[in-house]
């Protein structure tokens with residue numbers, strides 16, 4: 001059975017919803033799935049300053065936290081992060097930066113990886129965030145399995161670098177079928193490719 005880890009950070013729930021959909025799609029594709037959030041690092045006063053952030057933190061604080069073993073264990077890994085100034089959120093970056101011991105032993109190499117993200121605005125840095133994330137995957141010796149335009153549905157969401165969503169000015173635009181279909185496609189694809197690699 002192909003092992004899929006979906007590892008993400010989310011402040012206000014968007015990337016959490018994307019991660020949950022990817023996990024469901026991975027299971028439907030026949031994978032054993034670990035859905036893991038990385039630890040929140042922001043100070044309590046920063047979280048308290050944003051009602052949506054506080055609510056999401058309270059709702060998900062008991063969910064299983066990502067550990068290095070979740071990456072080592074997996075055949076395929078999907079990393080998710082909201083955009084922060086066109087870059088990876090520090091919470092996910094911190095998790096990646098704890099993986100030095102596993103990296104130095106080659107335990108992160110030869111796996112299939114891809115990423116997903118969200119921004120508030122349409123040109124707010126989705127591509128730069130995913131490309132920044134993939135810098136790390138290259139250092140792992142991982143295989144970046146960005147979805148490209150490998151299915152006609154990718155012309156609807158329009159992001160060949162991964163899957164992404166625009167939350168809009170009030171930061172709460174829900175995922176539509178366009179993103180849900182693209183998430184399903186990316187999960188199915190990494191599970192299929194990781195299965196071929198293992199075989």
Ligand SMILES: Cc1cc2nc3c(=O)[nH]c(=O)nc-3n(C[C@H](O)[C@H](O)[C@H](O)COP(=O)(O)O)c2cc1C
Nearest residue numbers: 010011012013014015082085086118119120121124
């Ligand atoms: C410090 C900070 C920096 C951000 N930088 C950007 C940005 O560069 N471009 C953008 O469109 N949105 C930016 N945003 C908005 C977030 O990307 C958006 O709220 C996020 O994608 C929602 O995901 P979440 O609900 O999973 O937290 C930023 C938000 C914060 C708090």
